[in-house]
Amino acid sequence: MIMNKNRDWLVxxxxxxxxxxxxxxxxVEALEQAEQAPSNVIPFKHAFVRFLQLVRRDRKLSMEQFAxxxxxxLVELLKIETDEQYTPxxxxxxxIAEFLKIPEKKLMALAGLLRVKDAQFQNAALKFAARSKPVxxxxxxxxxxxxxxxxxxxxx
Amino acid sequence: MRSxxxxxxxxxxxxVEAELFDEVTVEHFLETQTEWRPVVVEAAKRMLESGASRxxxxxxxxxxxxxxxxxxxxxxxxxxxxxxxxxxxxLMKLESAARSGRIVSQKGKPLIYVDYLETAPWNIKPLMKAxxxxxxxxxxxxxxIEGAVRKSLDEGFKGRLALHSLSTSERFYLDVCGxxxxxxxxxxxxxxxxxxxxxxxETFLNEGAA
Numbered sequence: 588m589i590m591n592k593n594r595d596w597l598v599x600x601x602x603x604x605x606x607x608x609x610x611x612x613x614x615v616e617a618l619e620q621a622e623q624a625p626s627n628v629i630p631f632k633h634a635f636v637r638f639l640q641l642v643r644r645d646r647k648l649s650m651e652q653f654a655x656x657x658x659x660x661l662v663e664l665l666k667i668e669t670d671e672q673y674t675p676x677x678x679x680x681x682x683i684a685e686f687l688k689i690p691e692k693k694l695m696a697l698a699g700l701l702r703v704k705d706a707q708f709q710n711a712a713l714k715f716a717a718r719s720k721p722v723x724x725x726x727x728x729x730x731x732x733x734x735x736x737x738x739x740x741x742x743x
Numbered sequence: 744m745r746s747x748x749x750x751x752x753x754x755x756x757x758x759v760e761a762e763l764f765d766e767v768t769v770e771h772f773l774e775t776q777t778e779w780r781p782v783v784v785e786a787a788k789r790m791l792e793s794g795a796s797r798x799x800x801x802x803x804x805x806x807x808x809x810x811x812x813x814x815x816x817x818x819x820x821x822x823x824x825x826x827x828x829x830x831x832x833x834l835m836k837l838e839s840a841a842r843s844g845r846i847v848s849q850k851g852k853p854l855i856y857v858d859y860l861e862t863a864p865w866n867i868k869p870l871m872k873a874x875x876x877x878x879x880x881x882x883x884x885x886x887x888i889e890g891a892v893r894k895s896l897d898e899g900f901k902g903r904l905a906l907h908s909l910s911t912s913e914r915f916y917l918d919v920c921g922x923x924x925x926x927x928x929x930x931x932x933x934x935x936x937x938x939x940x941x942x943x944x945e946t947f948l949n950e951g952a953a
Binding site: 589592594597602605608611 | 744746748749750751753756758763857858859860861862866867868869871877878881882883884885886887889890893894897906907908909911912914915916918919948949950
């Protein structure tokens with residue numbers, strides 16, 4: 588590719604550009620894609636909801652305590668845990684990923700904010716969602732499912 | 744492809760040797776995460792602390808170039824980067840299929856679509872101002888757009904080019920590059936569709952040349 592070698596042209600263009608923002612595209616596209624997500628989003632979201640519920644209970648935190656520690660809106664946490672159709676905000680998932688030290692992109696995918704075609708990832712999410720059941724205290728199986736899934740998310 | 748180019752030192756106005764390349768790898772995306780993102784985040788925090796409106800904050804605050812890594816293998820996409828002084832200064836992703844002109848005279852004619860374009864945060868004046876220093880290099884955005892226009896010429900699209908500009912970048916594409924603002928696109932978060940006709944692309948490439 589032959590690029591313009593003219594000094595005057597470059598200097599003039601540089602003066603006009605003057606360090607302004609030039610960004611194109613962005614997160615909006617990822618969000619748009621998520622809105623048109625394929626049918627695998629629902630099982631992923633179920634796994635996301637169950638995952639959140641279990642890690643919160645594992646830390647013996649009420650929803651209010653968890654929201655405060657993670658620095659997210661309590662109302663949104665309530666929506667996430669009670670409405671599987673609800674799509675959480677990017678910032679919320681980012682905060683949760685940071686708090687739990689889970690790779691952000693994987694949690695985004697689990698929350699239905701990013702599309703993932705990885706069959707192993709999908710199977711692990713479905714398996715986790717199926718194995719975990721809502722009970723008052725974590726059973727050995729839940730504990731084991733949770734630990735296994737955390738390990739999976741962190742290692743891959 | 745590796746083309747020697749020059750960009751401009753923002754402080755001294757001296758020309759600086761750089762390179763435009765299309766052998767973009769996942770490592771380049773990772774570099775934006777490790778080198779660029781912390782600077783953007785810190786600058787955005789300072790801007791918020793100083794009372795800046797969220798509207799003027801960089802819209803690429805949350806951008807994740809790494810999600811584009813998988814697209815490297817797709818032929819309809821091409822990637823370009825600019826390096827200088829041993830660091831990545833800008834990245835761009837182009838799409839060369841399934842897009843056509845929206846300007847009335849260009850309707851239906853193929854063009855190159857800029858899907859992503861970003862320069863390193865240390866080249867963006869508002870961000871560096873928030874961090875108490877000046878930008879390092881200028882004309883990185885110009886060089887990337889020049890590369891995109893030349894790609895359009897190479898593909899036989901006569902320089903036709905289009906993109907959806909973020910609100911903070913509209914000044915660059917309309918006033919600096921001279922693209923036409925075709926209209927807000929409700930299918931794309933109401934972002935502004937900006938387009939180069941072949942004549943405008945020609946003007947962009949040559950205007951100001953002695």
